[in-house]
Amino acid sequence: QIGTIVGDLQVVAEIVLLLVFLPVGLIADKIGRRQVYAFGMATMALAYFLYPLATGIQDLTMYRVIYAVGMGAATGMLGTVTADYPQNHTRGKMIAVTGIMNALGVIFVSLVFARLPKTFADAGYDEVTAGMYAMWIVAGMCLITATVVGFGLKKGTPTEEQKKIPYREQIRSGLAEGRNPRILLAYFAAFVARSDLVILGTFVVLWGVASGVDAGLETSEATRKARLLFVTSTSAALIASPFIGYLMDKGDRIISVSICMAIAAVGYCSMFFVDNVLDPKYLPLFALLGWGQQCAFFAATTLLGQEAPQMKRGAIVGVFNLAGAVGILISSGIGGRMFDAIGPSAPFILIGVCNIFVSAFAIYVYKVAPTPLVDNNQRP
Numbered sequence: 053q054i055g056t057i058v059g060d061l062q063v064v065a066e067i068v069l070l071l072v073f074l075p076v077g078l079i080a081d082k083i084g085r086r087q088v089y090a091f092g093m094a095t096m097a098l099a100y101f102l103y104p105l106a107t108g109i110q111d112l113t114m115y116r117v118i119y120a121v122g123m124g125a126a127t128g129m130l131g132t133v134t135a136d137y138p139q140n141h142t143r144g145k146m147i148a149v150t151g152i153m154n155a156l157g158v159i160f161v162s163l164v165f166a167r168l169p170k171t172f173a174d175a176g177y178d179e180v181t182a183g184m185y186a187m188w189i190v191a192g193m194c195l196i197t198a199t200v201v202g203f204g205l206k207k208g209t210p211t212e213e214q215k216k217i218p219y220r221e222q223i224r225s226g227l228a229e230g231r232n233p234r235i236l237l238a239y240f241a242a243f244v245a246r247s248d249l250v251i252l253g254t255f256v257v258l259w260g261v262a263s264g265v266d267a268g269l270e271t272s273e274a275t276r277k278a279r280l281l282f283v284t285s286t287s288a289a290l291i292a293s294p295f296i297g298y299l300m301d302k303g304d305r306i307i308s309v310s311i312c313m314a315i316a317a318v319g320y321c322s323m324f325f326v327d328n329v330l331d332p333k334y335l336p337l338f339a340l341l342g343w344g345q346q347c348a349f350f351a352a353t354t355l356l357g358q359e360a361p362q363m364k365r366g367a368i369v370g371v372f373n374l375a376g377a378v379g380i381l382i383s384s385g386i387g388g389r390m391f392d393a394i395g396p397s398a399p400f401i402l403i404g405v406c407n408i409f410v411s412a413f414a415i416y417v418y419k420v421a422p423t424p425l426v427d428n429n430q431r432p
Contacts, residue, residue, distance in 0.1 A: 061116045075370070076125045086207065087202070088125050090201050092126030094195060146297075172186060243376060244379060245353075248407070304423055309351040313348055323401065
């Protein structure tokens with residue numbers, strides 16, 4: 053039943069995220085970013101502390117809810133702060149640096165934190181205690197991060213006027229900004245970009261493991277080979293990040309969104325040509341896949357940061373993250389069923405087609421609502 057349990061926990065977490073993203077954006081516009089950011093990291097620390105103390109599914113579900121609340125607050129504030137801090141003419145580079153650090157964080161977790169249980173077990177602790185100590189170290193890192201953002205980020209909100217706006221008006225404004233075609237484009241891009249991420253993170257490894265087992269490999273060996281695919285995609289995304297950031301800063305960002313989504317579409321649709329996913333000759337296609345996923349995410353985030361007004365930014369980022377969470381839920385549900393019913397490449401092609409539509413919509417937006425001719429240095 054472990055697959056069902058893990059799946060149910062993921063669904064619960066996504067539902068909580070859907071409920072959290074918009075409120076944390078509204079609160080951040082009222083009281084400031086750093087309090088909400090610190091709360092998110094501290095709440096994640098609490099969840100990591102409690103996880104190894106769970107005695108049943110009910111406990112795990114409750115702790116997963118706590119974790120999702122913290123992750124929603126922290127993720128929302130990461131997007132908001134990333135939109136707040138940079139000057140507009142260097143926004144793409146800021147997003148690139150953030151993406152690089154995020155990728156390095158994933159690598160660090162994989163190389164260090166994931167090995168902690170074995171390290172403690174080799175030191176003589178039983179498996180339960182080893183896992184508990186590993187989780188508590190991660191909780192400590194979250195607390196350190198909460199302290200850093202709590203004291204290190206700028207106090208207050210970007211403007212004092214936004215504190216006076218009622219919550220109901222904030223909600224309406226965040227949704228109403230979707231009437232701005234450029235922000236609507238960012239919302240659609242978030243929907244697809246987050247779907248890109250979950251398809252890449254979930255189905256690449258699943259495809260590799262399934263193919264390896266079908267070919268007669270042991271599950272452990274198939275998993276090892278499948279991870280190489282994910283590492284290839286992640287490494288390509290890391291290498292491509294500076295170039296994508298440069299592109300977002302040098303050209304019109306609406307056109308850049310169209311280009312980035314087109315690159316993502318090529319990467320995802322190229323999976324149609326993969327016969328044996330574990331054949332090394334297909335690694336360049338998985339590198340293109342990672343590059344495309346990073347393109348989609350950077351394009352959506354940079355455009356939103358450019359277009360979101362300071363006074364409404366928290367609420368707008370909340371709707372942006374909400375669109376991404378809906379994309380994750382839909383792509384996970386539909387993608388999983390397509391994987392089983394049609395074939396392993398089907399979820400990737402689905403997302404590739406979605407990227408094509410967003411790329412085309414970006415061209416339409418460029419024609420009907422081009423970026424105003426304002427000096428990048430003057431934009432907030």
